[in-house]
Amino acid sequence: MEFYVPGKSRVGFRHIHPLLAELVRSLPALVEPGALSDEAQQRFYPEPSHDENLRDLRSDWKAFVEPGLQEQFRSARDVVAADLKSLVQRKDTFEITIPLKHADAWLNVLNQARLALAADLGFNESALGATEPPDLSNERGMNIFRVNLYAFMQQCLIEQME
Amino acid sequence: MATETTELPASETETELAQPWNVVVHNDPVNLMSYVAMVFRRVFGFSSERAQKHMLEVHERGRSVLWTGEREKAELYVQQLHGYLLLATVERAGE
Numbered sequence: 001m002e003f004y005v006p007g008k009s010r011v012g013f014r015h016i017h018p019l020l021a022e023l024v025r026s027l028p029a030l031v032e033p034g035a036l037s038d039e040a041q042q043r044f045y046p047e048p049s050h051d052e053n054l055r056d057l058r059s060d061w062k063a064f065v066e067p068g069l070q071e072q073f074r075s076a077r078d079v080v081a082a083d084l085k086s087l088v089q090r091k092d093t094f095e096i097t098i099p100l101k102h103a104d105a106w107l108n109v110l111n112q113a114r115l116a117l118a119a120d121l122g123f124n125e126s127a128l129g130a131t132e133p134p135d136l137s138n139e140r141g142m143n144i145f146r147v148n149l150y151a152f153m154q155q156c157l158i159e160q161m162e
Numbered sequence: 163m164a165t166e167t168t169e170l171p172a173s174e175t176e177t178e179l180a181q182p183w184n185v186v187v188h189n190d191p192v193n194l195m196s197y198v199a200m201v202f203r204r205v206f207g208f209s210s211e212r213a214q215k216h217m218l219e220v221h222e223r224g225r226s227v228l229w230t231g232e233r234e235k236a237e238l239y240v241q242q243l244h245g246y247l248l249l250a251t252v253e254r255a256g257e
């Protein structure tokens with residue numbers, strides 16, 4: 001899988017192995033609100049303060065801020081889902097190009113996906129920072145691989161945006 | 163006619179709003195360091211060097227105070243940081 005810049009206002013990934021293409025295609029479904037575990041929900045909408053005396057702030061946050069965040073995450077998900085329609089097969093591999101102005105939505109959804117997977121499976125710093133390749137014969141190893149794939153895509157986009 | 167001014171005690175809310183509040187970002191093992199630094203530059207308008215310094219502080223010490231000031235603005239910053247899926251909180255400065 002290779003990152004490339006097909007023009008001033010577009011970026012893309014090409015030579016995507018079919019397995020990786022499936023993992024990319026599954027991004028929006030992975031972060032659908034109905035698919036999120038309680039752990040992922042808590043990570044997506046964390047407390048605004050650790051101060052026990054700020055109960056009012058917490059209830060206000062739930063009532064007024066969280067709906068805005070939900071909308072923001074939904075909007076990013078919709079952008080990515082629409083862009084994924086252009087994920088096409090070229091011989092044995094796949095490729096996708098996206099408008100550079102959608103890069104923020106992609107960064108957000110890739111982050112949502114990484115956080116959801118990490119929250120569900122309890123990944124810590126050592127699991128994610130391991131230098132040896134993950135064991136792809138089990139679900140945990142496959143999901144670590146998936147988190148790292150999405151990190152690679154984020155890093156490519158960040159470098160292009162800077 | 164003599165006039166007299168009596169100073170009324172500040173209400174609890176006024177006192178809370180007047181005191182400075184910190185915006186704190188906490189470490190998490192998932193967010194990329196480059197992503198965190200990019201968010202700091204965008205939200206706070208930091209230079210690359212300053213954003214990098216705070217990002218490393220979060221990574222190495224578990225938290226960093228990004229901004230200190232009035233509570234309302236601190237809450238707005240935390241809201242923005244949550245939009246980027248960073249772990250951020252407000253706290254009273256000096257705690």
